Amino acid sequence: MQIPKQASGVYVIAPTPFNADGSVDYGSIDRLTDFYAGSGVAGTTVLGQLGEAPKLEQAEALQVASRFIQRSKTPTIVGVSAPGFAAMRVLARDAMEAGAAGVMIAPPNTLRTDDQIVGYFAQAAAAIGADVPFVIQDYPLTFTVVMTPSVIRRIVNDNPSCVMLKHEDWPGLEKISALREWESKGEMRPISILCGNGGLFLDFEVERGANGAMTGYCFPDMLVELVRLSTQGERDRAHDLFDAHLPLLRYEQQPGVGLAVRKYVLMRRGLLACDAQRKPAAVMSAKAREEVDFLLARLARKDARARL
Amino acid sequence: MQIPKQASGVYVIAPTPFNADGSVDYGSIDRLTDFYAGSGVAGTTVLGQLGEAPKLEQAEALQVASRFIQRSKTPTIVGVSAPGFAAMRVLARDAMEAGAAGVMIAPPNTLRTDDQIVGYFAQAAAAIGADVPFVIQDYPLTFTVVMTPSVIRRIVNDNPSCVMLKHEDWPGLEKISALREWESKGEMRPISILCGNGGLFLDFEVERGANGAMTGYCFPDMLVELVRLSTQGERDRAHDLFDAHLPLLRYEQQPGVGLAVRKYVLMRRGLLACDAQRKPAAVMSAKAREEVDFLLARLARKDARARL
Amino acid sequence: MQIPKQASGVYVIAPTPFNADGSVDYGSIDRLTDFYAGSGVAGTTVLGQLGEAPKLEQAEALQVASRFIQRSKTPTIVGVSAPGFAAMRVLARDAMEAGAAGVMIAPPNTLRTDDQIVGYFAQAAAAIGADVPFVIQDYPLTFTVVMTPSVIRRIVNDNPSCVMLKHEDWPGLEKISALREWESKGEMRPISILCGNGGLFLDFEVERGANGAMTGYCFPDMLVELVRLSTQGERDRAHDLFDAHLPLLRYEQQPGVGLAVRKYVLMRRGLLACDAQRKPAAVMSAKAREEVDFLLARLARKDARARL
């Protein structure tokens, strides 16, 4: 099962569950996967930044990806960003063999010029093979690589195996509009645009033409509903739902700390047995946990489905 | 009038108003200043990033600062960040002579090590003179200079003229807690901490011990009320107010575009005659203006005082 | 006197001489200028990085530039890089009025994409006025802005007032070849290429098609001779001369420390009364001075004209 053309809806970014001793908690992978399915997500992305991929050994990484893939009935995208094309190719080929629907590639933070970025994705596409669908991850806040809309267009038009943009530029609304306009004029091959950045602008991103979200917010069920409402033109209801979640969503979207918050909430929701991360890890203070509990309590009063 | 010890409340960051032809609109400076006073702000900060300072000639910069200072009954802080200490010293001395309460200094984005940062502020303090109170601007997202809590402690303890931290690290809640703990243990001289970063975490920052806000959000009246409620322990009312504004506040906090949004809203509020910026400027698309109008309409339904 | 078309030879980068008390030493400006003339330089560049420009007040900067201009019989280029176009325009107009031959502009280190760089130079050219000839400074090691050959071509072709490239990319030999090839094919308007980077590759840069050097190496007389020999095809004699100077030239080309070394040698050559810098300044240790003395002694044995 490969990533469908013009994939839409929510591809949830899954964390990698660990036991308190640092071993992978495969039971929680199954529980998470089933929960995602029940939430109506269109797919899952594993081994991303959120998935603590660099903390896994090569064999572990494949095992984690495979477990998600086997349990899931929707497409699974596997993050294969690596410091070199050798490691990228191995993980991509292994993941596809294990049943992945495609892979996601982030540019290394040493790239600067337009040509360097376009050249990198051409080489990456060649390394993994033209038969492997890939997703561009465009996240300048973390990677410090700035891709203009025209760079993305070049990558898309040059590489038929590029099927999706994980859009998390900031600000990014005009970028969505620019890409969609080029598509409508036939100047760019149409691709799926799913938005990350913690979902912080998802309310407007769908209105601008995004197909949905790819993020790890701890209430993916809300994201699914939001995309549905927005796509159906129920603008105020979509924003009402979004606004109810925005205080927590914003709290989660703190660089570094965000993963700890997400694992904590997923644990409180009963989906992770434990919120442990492997080192190095930003740890939540007691005060931060209290703040999240406070936000969860407030959220439960605004969105009944968000009650724990 | 110098910055008071342990200044608290809201120091609003003022934009520099321009006419459509690019000349400074002094009438709007007066109108803004009177509005700020009526909003209950504790002070004003001018010639910051938001104030388009680098687009002003040296003489203009002083004229703009002076106009704010003369019209205002509360302290005015003047941004004096510059590529060299010569320009910084001139503007700082001129601004103080014109009645400024103090100056704000951001570190140049070439600094890397702890010692470089500490050394820079020592040299800056010497350059402007020990009699000029100064504010540290700690904004790694824009300046790429990362100051640990212990670096801030060194700057504060080394320089008696350092009176305030403009805190806009992200994430930053634990930094406030760390600094306050050192103060309570007598390991750091107490200073005022006012929070920027568009106010995106102001709801929790005050709870963590911040004295208030220093940001340019287009509803400073809300910020004043929020700080008051939070300081008085009205936690849920403070968060209710904050949450009502969060969708717009988040929209404003987009790097680059934010200034255009703020000038647009201030124009719609009748405070600026024109939302023009000098070049180079990020311009709002028609779609973006519609989105802000939509957010303003939604806000007006939640917070009656925010009706235009 | 404006920068001539296809300017060639050596434009020496001049330091700003200070007295021990930090005041500008105008007598040494005159002495330096006369020495440069005697060395056969084709022009002088002032207020560059080496000129400690950010440590000068605005009025001082203009006075320093004017003194060089008035004393000199060859063209003087004035560095006008600034954090904003307002300051850049003022200094550029004032310098041209004082008799400058043109100005030099470095890109701010926040630029990333090709379009950002091209857009910046278009706005800068508009700000200073189309009648002011300007030089692009391409120095990624210091500014972290990477300009591909095609970005430079776009700037040159878009802006008729762009007359010269100060080339100091590293590595940069292929860039010279690429630009010269485009010029020969008529794809790029011909401009002057003078090489900086301390002269570290000047031996080959002239062979690749550069018109000469723009750098502050403390023996500009050698640079003049090297460009002459190389242009006349005396390859081995050119390299012999270059190689004799390379140990000292390499020592000077240390980021940060280089200026101190240059001022020290110029003082030892009797051209500066004092090697003082304004703060902040990297200072030479006693050991470093001994090393430079050692290199000077060795150099004097290899190049008789380099005897102090």
Add this chain to the structure above:
Amino acid sequence: MQIPKQASGVYVIAPTPFNADGSVDYGSIDRLTDFYAGSGVAGTTVLGQLGEAPKLEQAEALQVASRFIQRSKTPTIVGVSAPGFAAMRVLARDAMEAGAAGVMIAPPNTLRTDDQIVGYFAQAAAAIGADVPFVIQDYPLTFTVVMTPSVIRRIVNDNPSCVMLKHEDWPGLEKISALREWESKGEMRPISILCGNGGLFLDFEVERGANGAMTGYCFPDMLVELVRLSTQGERDRAHDLFDAHLPLLRYEQQPGVGLAVRKYVLMRRGLLACDAQRKPAAVMSAKAREEVDFLLARLARKDARARL
């Protein structure tokens, strides 16, 4: 055989030889290793930046390292820098089991503050195990991580398994002096300091107290002789030798292109069967090859032992 205490002399950085089809050329590994032994090097470092480590699959990397280790009679240091501690630990343990003398660790380019750098090396040391000797690679030009002398002192004093500094800060002479002074005062545990940076300052680095070199310059025999002469106080002879090689050494020290130059010269010396690199690779133009040939011819006239 572990890295000896206060290791001195030359640890040559070895490239990874490839055949034209991209496969590893094990025969050339043997030839290189034997040549290094004949040159008098004290040890070898493999899988560094120069070794194209990220282009090797995990199993290949270990095979390459093992081949060097088995053939060599001197200590081999293995580069284990990786985006995560999981991959670093696996490679470090495997390499040590295969007979490595220690490992080398470069900081990831996302580190900024002193505490982040110190914390990173503490975690890395814990990950690979306290029984594995490690080398700090301090190369800000490439990694953008700036380590002050006091940061290095903290790492050394905190981690008994830290046995060596690969020093390639630029400028860096004062750093060597500062570290040696602390050692002599008993404020820092003595370690070996070997200098990289292509050897561009090796003439003075040994005089400042460095124990030798760790670099991949294509005439390691010269480096060995230089360290010997300098250590024995033959200052002028050491500099004469160094100066003869400086033009080529400087040419090799171009970021990105340097590896191509080194492989080309090693091929011309008969040590590599082929100068192929795996992609992505900077390729030498015909003009660049001619320039290197020219430098080699000139070198041969100055240093008889450098004749090909």
